[in-house]
Amino acid sequence: MATLLLGAAGSLVGGAFFGPLGAVAGRALGALSGSVVDGALLGGSRSNVVQGSRLSDLDVMTSSAGAPVPRIYGRARLAGQVIWATRLEEVVSTKVQSSGGKSSRAQKVTTTTISYAYFASFALGLCEGEVTRIGRVWADGKPLDTSGLTVRAYLGSADQPPDPWIEAKQGAGNAPAYRGLAYLVFEHLPLAKFGNRVPQITVEVERAVGRLEPLVKAVTLIPGSTEFGYDPRQVQRVLGRGAYGAENRHVTSAESDLEASLDQLQAACPNLQRVSLVVTWFGDDLRAGACTVRPKVERTVKDTIPYGWTVGWLPRLLAPLVSDHEGRPAYGGTPSDASVIAAIQNLNARGLKVTLNPFVMMDIAPGNGRGDPWSGAASQPAYPWRGRITCDPAPGSSGSPDGGAGADAQVAALFGTAQPGHFSNYFGGILYMGPAEWSLRRMVLHYAFLAQMAGGVETFLIGSEFAALTRVRGAGGSFPAAQALRVLAQDVKAMLGPGTKVSYGADWTEYGAQSFPNGDVRFPLDALWASPAVDFIGVDYYPPLADWRDGRGHLDAALAEGPYDLNYLTANTRRGEAFDWYYADEAARAAQARTPIADGAYGEPWIYRQKDLWSFWSLPHYERAAGVRAATPTAWTPGSKPFRLTEAGCPAVDKGANRPSTFPD
Template identity: 55%
Template sequence: MATLVLQAAGQAVGGFLGGPFGAVLGRAAGAMAGSFIDQTLFGPGTRRLEGPRLKELHLLGSTEGAPIPKVYGRVRISGQVIWATRFEEVANTRTGRSGGKGGASQPKTKITEYAYYANFAVGLCQGEINRIGRVWADGKEVDISQFVWRLHNGSSDQQPDSLIIARQGQGEAPAYRGTAYVVFEHLPLAKFGNRLPQLSFEVFKSLDDVEKQITAVNIFPGATEFGYDPLPVRRDDGWGGTSAENTHTAAAVSDWSASIDQLQSTCENLETASLVVAWFGNDLRCNNIAIRPGIERRDKVTTPAQWAVAGLDRVTAPLISQRDGKVAFGSTPDDASVIRAITDLNDRGIKPVFYPFILMDIPADSQIPDPHNPSESQPAYPWRGRITCDPAPNQTGTPDKTANITTQINAFFGSAQVADFSIASGTVVYTGPNEWGLRRMILHYAHLCQLAGGVDAFLIGSELTEMTILRDDQNRFPVVTALKTLAADVAQVLPASKISYAADWSEYFGYHPDDGSGDVFFHLDELWASEDIGFIGIDNYMPISDWRDGSSHIDAQNGHPSIYDINYLQQNIAGGEGFDWFYASSADRQLQQRTAITDGAYGKPWVYRYKDLKSWWQNPHFNRVGGVEAATPTLWQPQSRQIWFTEAGCPAVDKGSNQPNVFVDPKSDESRLPHFSSGRRDDFIQRKYIRALTSFWQMQGDHNPLSSDYAGTMIAGDRIFFWGWDARPYPAFPFLENVWADGPNYQQGHWFNGRLGAAPLNALVANILSDYGFAEYQTAEIHGLVDGYIIDRTMSARQAIDPLAQIFSFDGVESEGLLKFRRRDAGATISLSMESLVETKPDKSIINLKRAQETDLPNRVQILFIDGDDNYRQAAVEARKLTGQSQRDLVQEAPAIISHDNAADRAEIALHETWQGRETADFT
């Protein structure tokens, strides 16, 4: 029996405010066809709605009756002058002399100059906003901190401005409630030609609570010479000229200050931040590595600060390698700048955590033998987790599992002692052995944090995954013992700080040698049980999805609607891969051949589950040698330490949640995309990852129980340190590529800058409906992200939503008394057989299928949008069909602020949808 699949049954969201429900949005057959064909310019019955207009709202006006725009997300608008006084004129008279030569007295000349000042208020938009960001005057970004100004955010109970009260009188001054506006007081007009400048403002209005859920972040890049300095530093360019070293915004503050201001205004509930500071390792062989500060160049002269780290200066510090004529990393942060950064965080009320970080500066073709494969050179710019003994375990001649392993491990840590460090003249002085082991790095920074006034927590290392598993001949783990000793030494220097180690998510819970021995070791328990350890640190990049394109893969077949579904993501936080099952090989992953995680010997499958944090935390741990469980447990005491996620994050790339730990960096051999990713930028999956993780772990419950040993839950929900926030302010980074070579990595990377504050499509549509008085609706099924959206004049809700529906391929219908919005690719809503249809006209067929001819379909789809990455200028992208005879164009426009990549993707989808929807069905 033939079956007719209807994509969207029911009635459309007709006129919202403008008319009755009844216009059918979905008439096409097929899951992708939707109503897109009805929204082109071809054929009868075309809808013509005029939504918000695409224009640059950058011209300041003062027009009676001008519409007040509504804004969502982040936008750039100018607004209207809603109040002003006459210009203030200030005369300045000075006396001079003029005349010829000679001894006679010269006549005096009085010169009177006039300066003009303005007092005025600019109405921005309807409704309450969070903040304003950048400000432009006459098209140029300006630092408005040099002026006296005040923002009224448009709340329903805001009070009149003090200046307006002073001029209008008490009780006569309007409060402009429900309208966001800015007041300028005594604005000097000379630099603007003695006139009001054309002002425009970057306005932020959050639509959901993801930003509020973020309480902790990692601040990086870790390698940035003066990038952490609140003090502006300049670089000597010679011949008397200087240029900014760490100031790349219009504001007269350092990049650090501008970026942390952005962070605090974006994440209003931020409590703590981890400051990442990097030294550089030069060899993956632990007995040969030197871990030292690095410098980009020797010939740089800076003022008022000069670079110095751990007793090294520009002359004595090692130079960082170069790739393609550019330095591979920035310099290690200047010691004095780190002190000032810690002080600044404390002054801002942000609890600082110190995170010493090892970056591996090993260029391609280094000719340094790889301990994992001695016949090959070491990989280019590898992960620190690759550091191991020489040769590596399972290689011929390896010292692993022998008494000789301690010699190599001692070389890695070095012999620096607490007594080798002192504080003198505002610096940390070292007088120990001339060596560069891990102990020297960690103890140097412990003393530097002491000099800065202390930190809330201090990490003694991170992700040394191939080091912590090294064993001696007695199955002991000397690296873990050395870390325990180091933690005790740091605790001497920083007795008020919490000390820990940031273990990789694949490392924290145990070691299971892949050698068929059946060994199970809880190898870090000696460290976790130490009285000097304040919490369990985990860099949590566990996968929380296993998504593929199409609908034939297992997770889609199990009823999960999309990778963005919050329930799907949360089910995989303590379930799915790494909990219920694993892939035994890459081939199994391709075929989705999942192997259940079991423990036939002792019925404790949790010992193999890296996601089973609860069982690991609640139970005693028993090592197994040769598959036989020990009679006595390890030193770990159940529920004795809280767990912090010292890192967590997701790259903003297609299917990022499939493999959150990977990153794209062309210089590194570690660079890769997540499993099954197309490489397309996807800010929305990053946002969904944040929401899934925070809403899951910030709640106490059976999944996150209270401890019987300390006051608190298993996971500290307020100590999920997201990776991360760049100390280089957006949009200077990533777009100043002549300053920072890693700018291109931003597009698919883990950065939050410039992404937080965006408007999720479902929240945007919901907010528009709410603003128009609708209360019964469902928008959860539509997915996507725009940076911002503007409704520029009075219109119906349907007119406001329609441009978004066109570009982002969703439809609205009335069903069961609700307005429901669905993606066009969401699959069938209902299936009807021919017997379900009633014949009303015997002389006509129940269904008439029509197929549009090729020349009526577009050869090119163009999308006009506002590019938020280019000072909010108008931009256009297009997609073309490379074959066929059509000469038609389809142009879509919307006042949506979206990224160029996002717009390009939508154009391709629109072109594909139009052609796939060329067949329509009429029902008689």
């Protein structure tokens, strides 16, 4: 009522003073004032409609005919061409909100908001197929996280099927398969963050052109010291309230770094069959009797989701820290048990055979103040190789227990007394209820139990490269480390069953005959290799495969055109250093003064040839005491078990094949 009255009054007053225009303005002002009065006196309601921006054209721009189809070699980033598209899909959302109207005199206002979202479905042709893999994707020059999108990749094979989404839109039998063309299909790509338009897409494409990739059948998965790096699920670090940081995801193409790495690995190496998964505990002393082996963490305080770090029932707050190097952790932490279980299950699901490789890294910082068993110095070398663990003092040093009961005791202390029955599954974690020790046996049996929890592994290694330890002699000329490994292999075999292959990864200088200063020649690991619980001879194989020097004046120049000649390297697996001859010292190496490997006494030079796997495997092993050959062979049965190279390689540096076992930092 007030609206009508005040509108009429405003028209009269405005017309009297300002004419027709005044009458119009007066009526508008009067009506507005009246509506306010009506709302205050009588209540009522009002409706508003807010409409978002809407596209007038839903067509997607397509590429022009006749555009060239690239052919790539190696890796390239390509823009591609739109080869198929639907009209943009429009999704309308309506949201109604009400305000006011809480009292009899308050006006109720209803606001209806209509918004529009757009989605694109299209195929992007990339290059001539067949390619090895399609990797990262960029949209408008920025990395595009495809893990939450529906994106399908076709590598351009000669028999690739039509895309199901294209076929659903075109009709059965009407969709092209684009055989011989590598392409991507985006299904329902949200366009809001691209200004409701199809962004400029570029794609990483890789086509392997070398001969190496198809030959690869097995790889070692490292670093071994990564708290969550092995988890195929995303783990985040809690940085603060509502703030999170990536712990194991630094890619946009998969849920985690491991998933992306394995996808790329299987694409690049189509004949891959096995993966050796390295998991690390840390040793802290080169003296066997004083060395503990335990899991460690990078930081004592680090909150992560969806789960926290644990190994067994050891939580982060109680775990020791890895040492500090230049203000940062010297190593990554031991992988969390949950991440190792998830990695094993993921690898098994991919059809890959898993070797679980419990691994000891020596976390011995500079200035450690621990007596060196080799030199007698006050401190041990920083971050040494585990192959230097030995008795204290080392064999050959004054006062060494080597050859006596003292050596037996020191080796036994390192291995410990943990038993399979000390481990159980307690609410999804591994509960240890054995002696209070951090030992080799505890580490290895822990992971044997974990392998059971994960559903099993194809192969299990009980250790690797304890090269000096397995040479230590106990009372009566025994080899206590080899005997301890034999018992450990039996325990692991009993836990995992006959379907799991069990062995030890010996260093390439360790697996066979060992010569001693008194003229003895022994085969310390033969008792292990002969054990019914051991299925193969494992060797970490890093022998010299070349002896190349700068220029053409060296001895091998006549054998090949260069140090990377394949025939030269292949032939050197059964000739050259560690087979035909050796260098007596570094001076001899510098001068290429080669000493032939020979055995004038018994005509068995192969026992001194570290590269002669063939003779070791096919012949009986006769030990020698003070140079005199034994009448009977060791327990090894010729040809009874296969060799398996548990590691192999060389540093990727100039002339790396000269000394593959030397890894420059």
